[in-house]
Amino acid sequence: MAILSKIRERSMFLIIIIGLALFAFVLDPSTLGDFFNSSKVNEVGEVNGEAISRQEFATALEAYKQQAGGRVSEMQAAKSVWDNIVRKKIYKNQLAEAGITVGEQDVWNEVINSPSVNNSPQFQNEAGMFDEGKFKQFLADTKENNEQLWSAWSNYMNQIKDNAETNTYNRLITAGLGASLKEGENEYMIENTKVNAQFVYVPYSTVADSLVKITKSDIEAYIKNNKAQFQVEAARDISYVKFDIVATPEDEVAIKADLATLIEDFKKSSDNKDFLNENGSETPLDLNYKYNANVNQTVANDIFAGDKGEVFGPYKDQGYFKISKIVEVSKMPDSVKASHILIPFVGAQRATPDITRTEEQANKLADSILTVVKRRSSKFADLAKEFSSDKSNAEKGGELDWFNYSRMTPAFRDFSFTNKKGTIDVVKTPFGFHIVKIDETKNEQKVLKLATYSRKIVASEKTENDVFQKAEQFALAVSNNKDYAQVAKDNNYNLRPAVGLKVLDENVPGIGNQRPIVSWAFGRDLETGDFKRFDLEGSHVVAIVTGKTEKGLMPVSKATNRVRPILLNEKKAALLSEKVKGADLQEIAKANNTTVRTANGINLKTPTLSGVGAEPKVVGAMYNAAIDKVYSNVVGSRGVYAFKVSQRNLPTALPNYDSNRKKIAEARKGLTFKMYEALKEASDVEDNRANMYVSN
Structure with missing residues (x-):
């Protein structure tokens, strides 16, 4: 019976909907198609009547995010993609109205004349000249055999086409943005009267x-x-109270006491890495040498007065409690001056495209140079100029400025700081093979290798529950008493405002990137005074909508x-x-x-x-x-x-005002960005992206 009842209810609903549609059709027959047409649901906007479909937008968005490699947020990507699509459609519309077409041959000429293609050895003949046939064959093979690479080339050529269209239009406009001699004269008079x-x-x-x-x-x-x-655009004002989940003094005492129980076992451990892993250290083993200045200064002097095998702590350092064990005691300078000759190979970091030698060949060349400079160190500078790929200092004979322990890549650093002045040898790094000569060292001092066990200072489960209860109680009090400000004041909570949030914003002042809060604030049925609790990383937030501004004229x-x-x-x-x-x-x-x-x-x-x-x-x-x-x-x-x-x-009259005229004309031609802003303002742009990003 319950199922039949639901069917009857839905049937009545459909009858009402169809009745409304037919009534609309009687008033205006053209509206019937629009009534049942769901295409608007699949659009994110329009530019001069041309729809931007969800599929078009989503495809461009995904491509942009892949290209950005996770370096932008969702909303940053959405804004960039929207701006690009709108710009493209506005320029296409302008070119179409002007009867101007950028054809395939125009695009092809732009592609083959770009330096990255024209100068690539891959597409050159035996005489070192660009071979268009080779490039065409490369594209044909890529299209057939490498879908990912062909997609990249297709995107590149599409971008060339878009740029060509934009540049064509801008050149046509700027060609007409001259200035008259009378304007030059007026400019001169204004400046000098x-x-x-x-x-x-x-x-x-x-x-x-x-x-x-x-x-x-x-x-x-x-x-x-x-x-x-x-x-104005649609905007929302909210106020919120943030309940941070932070460790209490009692939590810190408990964490510190727990670490203290590990000290004796740490002393006896023969494998420090295993000890850290087995006991859940929250930072990995770091056996780089430490100078006194690199260690927390509240305990540095005590640790540096210790001997190998001693354990110090627990001590508080950068949000952790730590215990540190001295693994090795040594002496090193705090800075070194060295020279090097870099011999890279194919696959080495920062190796330029002209590097063709294999790793084995690079190693042999480095050993040969080492043999020469060990016999005659005076040859080092000349060989650096001839062979080193590090052009930033090759002209200085390979000489590097003074550097400290943390500056260089590990293998280069370790060689430089653990050897004496005058030592020369080959060192392999991710950049290739280096022939390194230690020129000077200074400020030799005691250094330590420390194995450090760390425990992050976080709130206990009890503290987390207490904070959650506070947030819940505040939300409950707000629901019972709409004067949220008074509730916050009575409980001594910090009520913070976030005014003028836009529909596609993601940053909430004082909280940071919290797109869900903005999306909630723009919910269709949300009214002033409505509130919600949000569980964030490390905190709870109770937010209240305090104001709504609809798109249109700014309210009084x-x-x-x-x-x-x-x-x-x-x-x-x-x-x-x-x-x-x-x-x-x-x-x-x-x-x-x-x-x-x-x-x-x-x-x-x-x-x-x-x-x-x-x-x-x-x-x-x-x-x-x-x-x-x-x-x-x-x-x-x-x-x-x-x-x-x-x-x-009045200033002295000039024989002519051509220089002033040219100055005005050049200034105008440099304002292509204003051309686009004017075109955009004159265009009919409808932005419905909010429908994709706002919770309903």
């Missing part, structure tokens, strides 16, 4: 804020009249702090307008209990008034004003002005 003036300045601060009333309707009206400035509550100062100044300007009027600057100054000021040598390039600051509107008015005429009630950024221009010094 100097104005001397007298002015009276009455700052807005002379009118008390209390004398000006700004209402909510004033702010609403300003927003509506300046819609372009107040368009959000815009008030931005609009109020503007409206204050506008209303203060109106109040001051009657006081900053007249035909005589001295009278205007006297009426406003101020003085007449002087401004000499001002120009439009740097529109600043001495003692006041930047005032582009006022300086612009001075630039165009008649000489010796008083202008009053001039509204500026910082106050209201009256002024009189006493002198306008």
Whole structure:
């Protein structure tokens, strides 16, 4: 019966849905197809009416993430891929409208003329010239036999095509971005015309804020009249309390006591590596030599006064409790100066493509050079210049600067620090074979090899449970009492805000990368006051939605702090307008209990008034004003002005203004990024990625 009941319920649901669809069809027959069309569900956006499907986006996203090799987050990758797709479609649309096509031959020419292809020995003939036939054969063989490599080449050629389309369009636009001689002349005049003036300045601060009333309707009206400035994306405000799971002093005492029980067994152990592994050390065995400065300074002197076999600790160090056993005592310099000749081989790290010798051949060459320099060390510098692949110091005869123990690769380091001045030998490293000569050493001192057992300082299970209970109790209190701020205050919890989170953000201030919290905050049915507990790595967070801003015009509550100062100044300007009027600057100054000021040598390039600051509107008015005429009630950024221009010094006229014209033209041609921003602003871009990344 229960099953039949469910079928009846679903049947009724379907009848209602079909009825609504038919009703819509009666009103507008074209809507029926749209009603049942699920294509919108499979789209992440549109650019000028062209859909971006989920499949297209997902394929590009996966390719980008593989190329990035895990170095970017999901949302960083999604943003880059979206931007790339939008850019590509905008440029394709522009090229199509202009009737311009970038063909296969154009792309092919770009590919074969790129240095990475044209200069590759793999595609050159016996004369060392690029052979197009060889390259074509390589691509044909790759397509047939190596799917992964062919995919990489296909992506590369597609990228070449995209770049060619972008560059073609940009070149066409920049070709028309010249400048006239008249523009050059105007630029010259603006930069070099100097104005001397007298002015009276009455700052807005002379009118008390209390004398000006700004209402909510004033702010609403300003927003509506300046819609372009107040368009905002959807945003959410949250507040949260973070409950960190950290070890208590009692937990630390317990961990330290546990380590103390291992000391005697550690002393007796003949295999330090096994001891660390069997007892669960959280750091591996490190038998590099340690200088006093490399060891925790609270115990360093005690350890360095010890003998081989002694165990020290437990001591606290960088989030761990440790016990350390002296394995070896020696003496070494703290820095060495050496020279080397590097002989790499095929497969060695950083080996350049022109290296063709095998490892065996490299070893033989290194031994031959060693034989020569051991007989005559004076030949070392010349042989370094001739044979060493380390060009950064080959010209200096292979000489390296002073280096400390931690700088070089292990084999090179160990040889350098455990041998005496003048020692020469061959050392193999991942970079190849080095003929190394120790030139100088300094500051010889005691060093130790230490086997160190480590236990991370973490909260006990009891502490974890206690923290969890606190988070749960706070969440419960919030559910019973909507005044979450008061609940936090009563419990002495730190309530932190995260304001203006965007739908595709992943970072929450104070917590870091927590995409799940952002996704939850944008849930469709979530309302202000709703909350949730999140279990994070090392903490619990109870988050509360405190504000919602929908896409469109900024709400008054959000815009008030931005609009109020503007409206204050506008209303203060109106109040001051009657006081900053007249035909005589001295009278205007006297009426406003101020003085007449002087401004000499001002120009439009740097529109600043001495003692006041930047005032582009006022300086612009001075630039165009008649000489010796008083202008009053001039509204500026910082106050209201009256002024009189006493002198306008024009620069010497030039025979022509071609250099200025060229400067303007070159500056314009370098702004291709602004071209794209203008195209994007003029395009109809619909971004629905949030549907993929927001929990419902």
